[in-house]
Amino acid sequence: MAERKLFKGNEAVAEAAVRAGCRFFFGYPITPQNEIPEYMSRRLPEVGGVFLQAESEVAAINMVYGAAGAGVRVMTSSSSPGISLKQEGISYIAGAELPCLIVNMVRGGPGLGGIQPAQSDYFQAVKGGGHGDYHCIVFAPASVQEMVDLTMHAFDVAEKYRMPVMMLGDGVLGQMMEPVVFPDPAPRDLPTPDWATNGARDGRATRLINSIYIKPDDLLRHNHKLQAKFKQAQVDEVRCETVNTEDADIVLVAYGTSARVCRSAMDRARSEGLRVGLVRPITVSPFPYQVIADVARTARAFLAVEMSMGQMVEDVKLGALGAAPVHFYGTPGGIVPTAAAIVEEARKIAKAEVGK
């Protein structure tokens, strides 16, 4: 087994990306993700890659668009306000069907907000974000190891579907250190894709990457194609962890940092005799609706826990479709919920729904 190393979440994402073959990084600084560009500025030149601090987030995402079009592995990272600035470019990348990785270490909003950890960019990440009908595949890691594993996986998924993939973290995940093992995948060729606009030097037919379809019929067909790809991802790419859901009366639903706190809350509630379980979406887009639907058959109630005023809770309701009530507990503004407060909520719900 490879050696365990202590890594900060932000640096782990960067190292994992390099090991996955990412050779281009374009970004603009913002707390709490600055360790990613800092690490890349040192690491990418060592492997013949390019680190470029752009003049703005808008410039950075359009550099990502260009590099992705040339068929190379490319990423950018930012935090909430910076990701908002990138949305136009992300819509173009989705429209042009290009693969790339976008990391959002979410901080409190709206506006400039604060720099503390939050989960208030869920809607933006999973429901589109930019203009037009499109989806990104969005991963929500809950540990430094998972950030490594999902970052490496993300590039493959992005290329498989030719879609932008997002890593939805937060300030806690970026700043915390945990032991990680970097899997050492067998070296493999990453052939330049047959759609890349990398120069028609060998006399091959010219290629075009664009997101403009001026004839409505063409744009309609294009939209159906984008939708079909996401439908396929809904079948093949959903990832979700369930813990203690079989006998649970109250099932917590949470992703990322709040899922970590929910895990502590679940253990504490169980030690007090409350049958509590946990559903932890690992992909939040596509969302594990079927897992929620299955658990709704046996659970008395759900409690969605988020570091926001309630966003993912809407997807939990879509999954439950009325089969079980869905409650919400949230801490916006950069506050991380405490396990004690979640147990208290679960106890109140148990009293109301289970009558004990």
Place this chain on the structure above:
Amino acid sequence: MAEELTIAGFGGQGVMVIGQLLSYAGMHEGKNVSWIPAYGPEMRGGTANCSVVISAEPIGSPIVTEPTTAIVMNRPSMDRFEPMLRPGGLLIYNSSLIDRKPERSDIRVIAVPAVDIARELGSDRVANMCVLGAYLAATHVVASESVAECLKEVLPARRHNLIPLNIEAINRGAQLVEA
């Protein structure tokens, strides 16, 4: 049972280093560990602090809100974290700088005159290693040998000449508890 620590003091007192040493040592002993600094506005001017969890089980929340141990290096940290300690928890404080005694009677308390000991050893800057030594001797959460080995990973190379001094400070802190 997870050990959940809060380590706090002024910026520059080396509280982040204490947390990192414990995390590295725990990892090398095959345990699960997490370390997270408080970042942002609460760092400025007041106290710097970090949360460390060391456990044989998978770690839930990395953010410590009810510590099993609080290591505090200055008065503002004592005022803030003493009330948060779990009943039966351990409070280790830098009695060279903190001019009051802990108020709670339901916790275990170890006073370490860390700056005085460090000065005797010739450098104020190893005061953090004195309280770390006392903590290790009091809890054995990780072996002090593991911590000593991790100094190389945590201290920058230009400070490696100070490793023997750091180890001596750890030992002096430990003697205080073992005596």
